[in-house]
Amino acid sequence: MLTHPVGSASCHPRAPESPFLVIYPERVRANFHALHAAMPAARIRFAVKASPVPELIRALDEEGAEFDVASIGEIELCLALGVEPDTLCYGNPIKKAADIARAYALGVRRFAFDTEDDLLRIVEHAPGSEVECRFLASAPESRTPFGTKFGCTPGEAFRLLVRARDLGLIVGGPYFHVGSQQLDPNAWRIGIEQAGRITEALADKDIHIRSVNIGGGLPIAYADPAPGVAEIAAVIDAAVTEFLPETAELVVEPGRALVGSAGIIHAEVVGVRIAPDARRWVYLDIGRYNGMAETENEYIAYRFVTDRDGDPVDEAVVAGPTCDGDDVLYQRTRVLLPTTLRAGDRIQILDTGAYTASYSSVSFNGFPPLTVHVSGAERE
Ligand SMILES: Cc1ncc(COP(=O)(O)O)c(C=O)c1O
Incomplete structure (x- = not known):
């Protein structure tokens, strides 16, 4: 993938730090x-x-x-x-x-x-x-x-x-x-x-x-x-x-x-745990405040792609990385993710070209705003 950050003409030599949005x-x-x-x-x-x-x-x-x-x-x-x-x-x-x-x-x-x-x-x-x-x-x-x-x-x-x-x-x-x-x-x-x-x-x-x-x-x-x-x-x-x-x-x-269909967010799993309510929580390095604002009220149900797709799946609550109790992407929407998902796994969030980076907060909880990289390639 040949990308460069918005506002810069230089090509990025390697995958940028997660999370980031690639725009096509x-x-x-x-x-x-x-x-x-x-x-x-x-x-x-x-x-x-x-x-x-x-x-x-x-x-x-x-x-x-x-x-x-x-x-x-x-x-x-x-x-x-x-x-x-x-x-x-x-x-x-x-x-x-x-x-x-x-x-x-x-x-x-x-x-x-x-x-x-x-x-x-x-x-x-x-x-x-x-x-x-x-x-x-x-x-x-x-x-x-x-x-x-x-x-x-x-x-x-x-x-x-x-x-x-x-x-x-x-x-x-x-x-x-x-x-x-x-x-x-x-x-x-x-x-x-x-x-x-x-x-x-x-x-x-x-x-x-x-x-x-x-x-x-x-x-x-x-x-x-x-x-x-x-x-x-x-x-x-x-x-x-x-x-x-x-x-x-x-x-x-x-x-x-x-x-909307011209963007893919690349994120990472920060942790997985079974909460006291027995539900599996998957915490990502992206949440409501650094790009996923449209998950408010679970209005928009994004699709996830992981490196472990193909493994057995089970329901998960998906949450963002901040200390804010509202920084939960989905807890009512039924999201199925591989049961094998672990900290450090990469996860793509599809069709995230609209209302993501532009909604991202400046630095809530010290998390930087979502960076954008522009690709010269066709989106598959
Ligand atoms: C004034 C105005 N026009 C157009 C749009 C674009 O709407 P949409 O992204 O649903 O096409 C918006 C979105 O908030 C808007 O506020």
């Missing part, structure tokens, strides 16, 4: 092509937060992606890599006036919002920009749900987009996100129908939207199966034909679907 940019390109083939008319906007790795941003920029950025840090990262500011959308509805002003000064002209306060801040600090208003779609819960943290009611989205036009902004259009790792294709149909109603009401006010942003949420298969991109795209296509005007462009904003 060629897989990201393949995922981009597959999504583009399934939704040829859609603008694809990569949610940088899923994996802010320079090599991936460069690769996706070359492929023609746009970028959803959540902070000044992500904006500066993209710009430093040569991404044009007009391909960026500051999509986080939670931002300070100073952040909007800084983004505008850096050339960003597209923003998402979901409150009147944020709209007024955009009017003041990013005049003339294009805006997308995020509403809370009545979609079923996803595996890692946002709850009601983001999005106004559809009625409020209509009112705020009229106000945006009246205050001199360019109306992009309605925007929704059905929640990350959304397993029900019908969720997008529900959101698109609601976006269509907002669009119709806007047309009555002589406001003709440019786009409908159908967010991220496209799932990948982890230990559990997930509907494929073609199946979801067919549902989206039918809903777009039924509910949206032909002139509206479709924007899709994936994170996980582009980068």
Whole structure:
């Protein structure tokens, strides 16, 4: 495996210290092509937060992606890599006036919002920009749900987009996100129908939207199966034909679907013991705080590969290395691991390209953040 750490051009002479994440940019390109083939008319906007790795941003920029950025840090990262500011959308509805002003000064002209306060801040600090208003779609819960943290009611989205036009902004259009790792294709149909109603009401006010942003949420298969991109795209296509005007462009904003399958975490078993409750605990050198944040509530069930695969297996509780009682990856999810597993054994955690390294804490309990290595090879 030829890898080099992110931010460094030098090749790594030997396996890096465990744990580490290997990212395969060629897989990201393949995922981009597959999504583009399934939704040829859609603008694809990569949610940088899923994996802010320079090599991936460069690769996706070359492929023609746009970028959803959540902070000044992500904006500066993209710009430093040569991404044009007009391909960026500051999509986080939670931002300070100073952040909007800084983004505008850096050339960003597209923003998402979901409150009147944020709209007024955009009017003041990013005049003339294009805006997308995020509403809370009545979609079923996803595996890692946002709850009601983001999005106004559809009625409020209509009112705020009229106000945006009246205050001199360019109306992009309605925007929704059905929640990350959304397993029900019908969720997008529900959101698109609601976006269509907002669009119709806007047309009555002589406001003709440019786009409908159908967010991220496209799932990948982890230990559990997930509907494929073609199946979801067919549902989206039918809903777009039924509910949206032909002139509206479709924007899709994936994170996980582009980068999730493009990463493998390499970790190590630190210890195995039978706890007083008679359950077998397997402790890894990676846990909730250095990359496995999405095991919170056991939302995402990752797949493990060990050097002892093929030996008899039994159930295990899988835990991280810190002294924190919450640093347990799985205790309700049924995880089967070889009974022969021992301290020092290597373990791979598959499809860990999304929301792992970027979630890793700076140094909780003194454990360093997850390092990332970029591979020039194809992922098997
Ligand atoms: C604003 C926004 N857009 C897009 C995404 C990407 O979502 P996903 O990784 O589910 O595709 C997220 C994820 O949190 C988000 O917050």
